[in-house]
Amino acid sequence: MTRQSLHIDWTACDGRGLCTELLGPLLVRDEWGYPRAAGYGSDVPIPGSFVADARDAVALCPRLALSLQEVRTPARS
């Protein structure tokens, strides 16, 4: 089984927050404007209902600071 994870490269991000507009309430801006997800670091699990918006955010990020990755999850027994 796989799920999507959004990777945020804060070294490339300009902190203007386009992605937080597309992915709110999943992402919020921190005090400097950088996108953050509560309880996560630079890799944010994306629920299925947000995958299309996450793809838009990756495509529209002006600094190419976002990428979507497939992450394997252990099969349930």
Ligand code: SF4
């Ligand atoms: S859209 Fe890209 S550059 Fe803008 S805040 Fe989000 S990650 Fe940073």
